[in-house]
Amino acid sequence: MASREDVDLSVEFAGVRMRSPVGVAAQAPFAPPSIAVDKMTELLLKHVEEGAGYVHTPYINAELAHPPNKLPTGRFMKAEVKRFGRQGMWCTAESYRIEMRLDAGLRLVDALKKRCPDDVPVIANIMGPGAEPDAWADHAAKFEAAGADIIELDVSCPLPATALGAVEAYITEELPEHAGVLLGDIPKLTAAVTAECVKRTGVPIGVKFSPETGFPRLVAFAEQIEAAGAKFITSINAPLSVAPPDIYNGGKSLYAGLDANPISPALGPWTRYLCYRNIGTIALFVPGIDQAAVGGLVEPEHVVEAMMLGAKICEFSSGTLWKGWSLIRQANAFLGKYMQQQGYSSLDDFRSLGVQYIMPADLVDWGLGRLAAKVDDSKCTGCGICCHNLCWAMSLDKEAELAVCDEDLCGTCALCVTICPEGAVSLGAAKKPRTEEEIYAAVADDEEKRLQP
Ligand SMILES: Cc1cc2nc3c(=O)[nH]c(=O)nc-3n(C[C@H](O)[C@H](O)[C@H](O)COP(=O)(O)O)c2cc1C
Structure with missing residues (x-):
């Protein structure tokens, strides 16, 4: 019998070969690495050493570079329920301050390309200006030239929706340069941006969905994205919420060191079912498009679950923040063991097996x-x-x-x-x-x- 290490975990995603379906989600640090390319490169390579099949850059914006001489800033907070355990975490940030400068982002892609093995592609996670298709395509073309193997359009970052004026921008569709989910929750605008990026680049383009685009709208959105020429959809970015107040302290913020309770993303385990909603329903209704699963995946078994619901690749975000890079190694090891136990010789043997059971309630x-x-x-x-x-x-x-x-x-x-x-x-x-x-x-x-x- 083949040893666990011999099990073939390689996968072709959006036409690009990867050594493993387990990878690193896009993560913009709230601390100096996002302004220090060498440090960021080293951090991402740690995941590669642990066996990641691909790496993501953090989001890189076209126009508004990180303000000079300012540190990236944000805050994390635990989300938990007494006796039920850890549900995930909150994280809040001022979005302009955590984005990578364009020049730094391009250098990051170049550095990663030079140091990642051939079967570990680099995915550039980019945020173009507003909803302007031409400018998005210019931005995407720069990352193709820098060597990115795949480009993921971040139209789902929740942070721009936490800024002043967000509600008005969404309603009027006059989007700020840094639009994130304000763009991604308007499918027709995202489809136009996607189509232009596809037209103007030769690398696979995909779109990262927001959980704010619920079912069934997300299926119609996925159809439009596929028709626009996207090769993949990533689900999901972090959902927005409001953290609970300190009920024993006059409703003040529970964020450490903050005298504020900003509207903020809440991610981690509690969101896994939103991720599965997207993956499962897109697999059912739009089966032709490749899918990357992210959101609430924090255990090796979650990788198999997401793949059985139709994902081709899976990525950890808060899972690795909280358990460390070795979660990637553990997930690869689990996959090998699981496949041996179940008699699967390739990922194709079990991918999407669960989709046949997803159905409208009246057919049950x-x-x-x-x-x-x-x-x-x-x-x-x-x-x-x-x-x-x-x-x-x-x-x-x-x-x-x-x-x-x-x-x-x-x-x-x-x-x-x-x-x-x-x-x-x-x-x-x-x-x-x-x-x-x-x-x-x-x-x-x-x-x-x-x-x-
Ligand atoms: C600190 C932090 C920074 C993030 N930065 C990005 C980013 O730059 N681009 C992006 O598309 N998603 C970003 N995300 C979202 C994650 O990639 C992921 O979609 C989200 O956290 C949900 O996954 P999780 O529940 O496993 O954390 C970030 C998440 C965290 C925690």
Whole structure:
């Protein structure tokens, strides 16, 4: 049997070969590396040493260079729920101050190209001025000339939407030079920008989507982007939110050292399902376009999940900020082991396998009448949680101190399965299969009995 290291993880994305589908998301540092090209190069190469299949530059803007003699600035904050654990993190920044200067960005691409292996392409993440297709294309052409293998249009950076005047700009469509999601949530403008960049460059162009463009609008958007000639879509950038206030301190900010609670991106684990929404629905409705998954992926298993929903490549952002570069090595190792265990010889063997199961709710077979809740008496502790909610069929046998299900009333909703802290409930074959009409009649009959004085 081939060793784990021999498993072929290589993939062709947007027509470009990569040694692994696990890569580095675009990340603009809130600290000096974004103004120090050598440092930024070294940081990105650490990910390559850990096995990344590709690297991204942080976003580089065409016109508004980082203000001279000013440090990049921003702030991070933990997002967590007592007893439920870490949900992700908040991060806020002044977007002009974290962008890379154009000259620095071009030097970064050049430096990375010289030092990355041939099968580790460099993706330039760029932000052109406003919604001007020509100027975006000029900007993209500079990165092609600098050696970028792939160009990703960052029309989803949430930070410009946190600046003064953002609401007005979005409504009037008179966008600032630094537009980010203000552009990306207006699909017709993004499609025009994409078409011009495709026309004027020879490298694959893709678009990074914002989670603010929800379903089903994102599918129509994906169709327009594909028609404009884009070779890939990356989903998702960070969603915008407002951090909770300090309820024990008069509603002040919980950001360390900030006397402000800026409208800010909240990223990490809680957003994974938004990423899957994009990947899964685009795979279902626009199957021809390559997809990169990012957003809430923080465990090696998440890479496989995203690929099964249709992603070709996957990238870590807050996952590596919080767990370190080695997360990339762990993900590659996991992929190799997983493929061996499951008998897959290439990524193609399992990519998109989950897409066949994504469907509108009215096409689903709910198993009504054939399945019912089954309590495993050896695991049930009689805590009664399954009886203290929306359920009609579960009750507590006080003598036996066990939950019991009245199968005649069971609507097969699996709430009990979902909430049981002991994992004591499952759905299994009903003792006596019933028709939907029989369940309906039993519930009506039970209601009548309950109403009797
Ligand atoms: C500090 C930081 C800087 C980021 N900078 C960029 C950027 O320059 N361009 C971009 O497209 N996305 C940028 N992102 C967004 C990430 O690439 C990613 O889409 C987002 O964080 C969601 O992934 P996550 O939930 O794994 O963090 C940045 C994220 C962070 C945390």
